[in-house]
Amino acid sequence: MPQAVCTPRREAPGESAVAVELRDVNKWFGSFHALKNINLSVPRGQRVVICGPSGSGKSTMIRCINHLEDHQSGEIIVNGKPVAQDLRKIDEVRSNVGMVFQHFNLFPHLTVLENCMLAPVWVRKMPRMAAEELARHYLDRVRIAEKAASYPGQLSGGQQQRAAIARALCMNPKIMLFDEPTSALDPEMVKEVLDTMVSLAGEGMTMLCVTHEMGFAREVADRVVFMDRGEIVEANTPHEFFANSRSERARQFLAQILT
Amino acid sequence: MTDQSLHPPIVNLALMPAMAPPADVRPGPVTWIKRNLFSTPFSAALTICFVLLAVWLLHQFLSFAILKAVWSGGREACSANPEGACWPFIAEKFDYLRYGAYPISERWRVDLTQAIGTILIVWLLWTKAPRRKLAAMLFFVFYPIAAFVLLRGVALLHLPVIDTTLWGGLLITLLMSIVGIVFSLPLGVILALGRRSDLPMVKAVCVTFIEVVRGVPFITVLFMANFMMPLFVPDYLTPDRLLRPLIAIALFSSAYMAEVVRAGLQAIPKGQYEAAKALGISYFDMMRLIVLPQALTIVIPSIVSTFIGLFKDTTLVAIVGIADFLKAIETARVDPSWAGPTISSTGYLFAGLVYWGFCFGMSRYSQSMERQLVRGHKS
């Protein structure tokens, strides 16, 4: 088993202590102001949960971090490198930032194992044998080793999402982004995915996670960021945020989702 | 009180056992026939009419093509029989239909080329065959060179050069189709990707090409390739008379192919692109490994339809003086030494059977391909 990949990441020299930094980021869709002056700094190893009403810009914000959306002003710095227009640099940033989507987005024409091996082989130029070993290691970690040869269409939603997490982990990312990873799942499958994420958090992975699972936020988040209408309204420790949120908007939101 | 009596609580403790379906819904041939062919008097009448029609047509066909046909003997036997096909005519003209005026002593070169081609194509299309990558390499790189050397000839290798004016028959039809098929798919993919490109110039060029070519009949494209290309290109660069329609057919089908491929690309959800990009996969690899395999699979039926259309369109090259298979039939048919009542019908019947055989083969192959792929990645 590749030992190096399972040990918690220690800070390498020259690696910045801040994993993700957004400075005065603004984003417009046409003339619609989707992100308003976003400032957020996530130190290495921190787990941030982002919540807020639908349409508040949560997805847009985390999609800007790996440049699935472009921002019009401000700076986004990931692992010490600015996310700029240059395509080659963007691919480099992306290959170090894992992303998990609401709808899994597995590649349906490839087996689970091939899904996991694809990026290591073609982006990291890893030999197939090594990539397969790596993929099997992570499939085992998310507990679907026995599904390696299945196609995504043959898996349940929870299994697909765990496969998607394994696929992202195979790139050995320094940061993981989750965009509502459990919202498309049937209730009985939410837990298996959350458990996977909790164990990932336990290993010191830097995580930015858009979710409405407040239990998860309480258990693993170092910080909860509450967004509304394109701005960050409140960012605080989970305890403070849930016990005494200072803004009216956050209190209303919490009242709605906690009942 | 009243509520209780209207809606008594339901409590069901015993598990209901599964039962066999009643006889009239049990699946089976008799049930199927009853339900689908004789469900109402009208449907029964229709069924009987169509069965009778089919039997009559089949009988007509068989009696002309087989039962009353002339199988042996010569011209006299044929001219005496106005009721059935004249197969000795096809037998005598068979070589001409295959090779045209290609010199008889050199026809082994055509046979060899076609044999190699058949082996490579079967190897390539047979999904369970080993080392299909090698087959693809041989077919797309080695084979065109080998075919050129063999068919046209290279004096240095003691293969006399055979002028393309002598080529004809099925040789031309197959050559046109295979070159058209092999070039139109990749060109179509490039055009389709170009049409969806973010770069305005690339997009404009691709859209213009596709729309111009699709807006013009194939015959026009053939004429343009044949008569106008020499006007624009200096003499020593003017392509061979056979090459001109080849280029025309490849370009013409690629415009149609582009639209087919575009339909496939549109069916791929945005999430697939996003997942690929999020992994750091480059545009080229994303298209090659993720988007195109899925997009092309979806449109296999349309791709094969385009191939079939292309195969049949090759008959139009006769208009610019190329003696393809159908043209060879035409020439053979009017041979005065074979004047008989059924010579023409026999010729056209044979042509129809040959074209149908190839097209039906392509169609069946694509269907089996689809089934395999569906079995492959859906539960």
Ligand SMILES: Nc1ncnc2c1ncn2[C@@H]1O[C@H](COP(=O)(O)OP(=O)(O)O)[C@@H](O)[C@H]1O
């Ligand atoms: N591609 C797009 N084009 C135009 N508007 C968009 C696009 N994507 C998102 N938006 C708008 O931006 C806002 C924020 O969207 P999003 O980040 O998806 O919200 P959230 O994830 O918080 O529900 C919404 O009002 C949405 O309508």
Ligand SMILES: [Mg+2]
């Ligand atoms: Mg969202």
